[in-house]
Amino acid sequence: MVSAQLLQDHQHLFKAEQGQVLDLACGKGQNGLYLKQHNIDLLFADIQQVHLANLVTHEDVEQSNVWCADFESETQIDAIKLSKMQLQGVIVFRYLHRPLFDALKKSVKPGGFVIYETFTKQNKQFGRPNRDQFLLKESELKSLFKDWEILFYFEGIKHNPDRAVAQIVCQKP
Helix, strand or coil: CCCCHHHHHHHHHCCHHHCCEEEECCCCCHHHHHHHCCCCCEEEEECCHHHHHHHHCCCCCCHHHEEECCCCCCCCHHHHHHHCCCEEEEEEECCCCHHHHHHHHHHEEEEEEEEEEEEEHHHHHHCCCCCHHHCECCCHHHHHCCCCEEEEEEEEEECCCCEEEEEEEEECC
């Protein structure tokens, strides 16, 4: 089951013939698997090898479609590799590492898309995450993509479960 209504509402932006989509910090991969059901070529990236190993047990996910990446390492090797990719898009849910935004934006080819949802500072009222380094400031996500075409933006409270998030769907010029 896909965890994000945002992805369901905008999955039509990705086309089977347009190249790979990266599910960045994919965790168990439910969002990427949802796109895979719509014949989209997916690359699943996460630091947790156990999650990636479980993904490979799915009949349509091959070892070549998983990437054990540490985007927060001091060497920045995986961030550099990301910046050199030419992806049709990137999806990110519940993950924030500010130094990665430049590489993420470079990895998407012109005309490609980013679908991003993560927590804002307002989330402190609901519990975790509650540390500033993992929470967006007001309008921060929109500002990070100000040079892209913003197709959808939301910032506020969502319910079931209660959480404070910012969501963006944008296209690279």
